[in-house]
Amino acid sequence: xxxxxxxxxxTEVSIDDLSSFKQQTVEWFGIRNYQARxxxxxxxxxxxxxxxxxxxxxxxxxYGIVKIVSKAHPDSLQxxxxxxxxxxxxxxxxxxxxxxxxxxVKKINYIxxxxxxxxxxxxxxxxxxxxxxxxxxxxxxxxxxxxxNLINQNSV
DNA sequence: GCCAACGTTGGC
DNA sequence: GCCAACGTTGGC
Numbered sequence: 607x608x609x610x611x612x613x614x615x616x617t618e619v620s621i622d623d624l625s626s627f628k629q630q631t632v633e634w635f636g637i638r639n640y641q642a643r644x645x646x647x648x649x650x651x652x653x654x655x656x657x658x659x660x661x662x663x664x665x666x667x668x669y670g671i672v673k674i675v676s677k678a679h680p681d682s683l684q685x686x687x688x689x690x691x692x693x694x695x696x697x698x699x700x701x702x703x704x705x706x707x708x709x710x711v712k713k714i715n716y717i718x719x720x721x722x723x724x725x726x727x728x729x730x731x732x733x734x735x736x737x738x739x740x741x742x743x744x745x746x747x748x749x750x751x752x753x754x755n756l757i758n759q760n761s762v
Numbered sequence: 763g764c765c766a767a768c769g770t771t772g773g774c
Numbered sequence: 775g776c777c778a779a780c781g782t783t784g785g786c
Contacts, residue, residue: 613784615784640769641769661783661784662783662784662785663784666785736766736767737767737768738767738768738784739767739768739769739782739783739784740768740783
């Protein structure tokens with residue numbers, strides 16, 4: 607079992623959008639970065655857990671926990687000529703972009719990026735590193751458990 | 763809206 | 775295959 611952190615712009619798919627979707631599940635479309643694609647295509651397993659992060663917004667941070675519920679499959683939008691995610695170099699035989707499906711496990715009380723930065727235990731989290739832009743990053747077990755404890759304390 | 767950091771492109 | 779130029783990300 608691996609842990610991840612997945613960023614989404616709330617104007618694209620917010621935690622409440624996800625909550626309203628059928629099966630509370632969404633195809634993680636629109637990833638056009640090779641590192642992030644490779645995580646989804648080569649490493650993610652059904653059952654892996656991820657923090658759901660809002661990025662490019664006023665209050666960046668963690669808003670929920672999601673679960674990987676599919677193996678990687680081609681991102682359908684790469685074939686949609688009307689989509690901003692259209693990829694002319696992709697063919698059905700040789701798709702360039704892949705994604706997984708994620709399902710909401712639970713919404714949590716917002717944990718801000720400032721709060722996360724305040725804990726020495728989390729200083730090595732990739733998402734908190736200067737210059738980090740990768741929209742999917744790994745979270746190690748210690749980091750995951752530390753944040754899971756924060757979530758439990760917040761919900762009491 | 764700024765801009766540092768990083769990824770991608772393409773001429774050579 | 776180098777690397778300058780350009781484009782994008784995303785916190786601030």
